[in-house]
Amino acid sequence: MASKPLKYVLFLGTVRENRLGLRVAKFMQNFLLKAGHDVDFMDAQELNLPLLKKPLHFYKNPSEAPPLLVDLGNRIKEADGYVVITGEYNHSIPPALANLLDHFPGSSFSYKPSGIVCYSPGQYGGMRAAIQLRALLGEIGCISVSNIFGLPQTNKSLDEEGKPLNDHMESGAKRLLTQLDWHAHAMRNHREGFGIPGK
Template identity: 40%
Template sequence: MPLTFPVLYGSVRTERQGIVLANHVAETLRGRGHDAPLIDPLERRLPLLDRMYKEYKGDAPPVLEELAAIYKAADGFVIVSGEYNHGIPPALKNLLDHFLEEYFWRPSAIVSYSAGGFGGVRAAMQLRMTLGELGMPPIPTIFAVPKVGQAFGENGAPADERFAQRFDKFARELEWYAEALKAKRAEGVPY
């Protein structure tokens, strides 16, 4: 069954390396038959958080209205995050914090990366806490990509031959949670 998984990317750096990973994730999900729009804060140019989307009471900036519509149609979210000083990139935190109810009762999946060997797992641990608080519980598996600058060839394909197999397992887990929560949302939510 086709599902909708917005892919939220967190870096706005000039020479960001994770954008290749974020594009690959979105393309791979589309290849599985899903709708997977890439939400890039560099393209969206969100304002720094002053008010949440809901606090605009119908007078939100167009970029927030567009994102709200995408998020409300979502079955789950994929968060692609680098690790900045052992934490979450500020652009990603800003992107996430504009919304709340739009995330409720939908799973999230964390794809983390770093230039070093840990694959951004320290940021992923912080994301687990943040995503749970936002109402989109993360699936158990984290898809970590170490040495992201070397993870893809010039053609955009993963350099690691096991990448596709690892991602397939990760995606199947996300699909399972998304289908289960979608069925439960159709019955109603706890509050």
């Protein structure tokens, strides 16, 4: 009996002019959909959340929270896992990505896996930001799988519509997703069978 599709939130956390991240997001969204998953794409640029002053969990009365935050929070909670796309700004995590994630409590992400996709136009593919992002994701409860999908020279790897221009794209995404799917299925089964500690 086939299991129900996994639900992934795909985060894109770059808002810089002429960003390459949208190419990466289009590619990953198509790859996840072809694998039979449900994908909820959250783009920091499109969401345009303000610089963090009051996260969702600081509202004692949820009805007083901005409707957009409530909606996003519910969608994050409903996910089985996360794919987080990061560029590299000054060898670090883009501020818009941290700002987006920090609007929500760690309990929204807990006991679910994440996968990191990093990119840059340079030769290192955003790996320095990815290593920092791994620590952040672990702290909010969605520990990343060991494989990191790095995309060096992104402008030569994907066209503007996210179509791959070399074999590395498909094989790299498959390695990441194979790990992520295994963990997402296992953790969903355990949540459904045994619940979450403290609840």
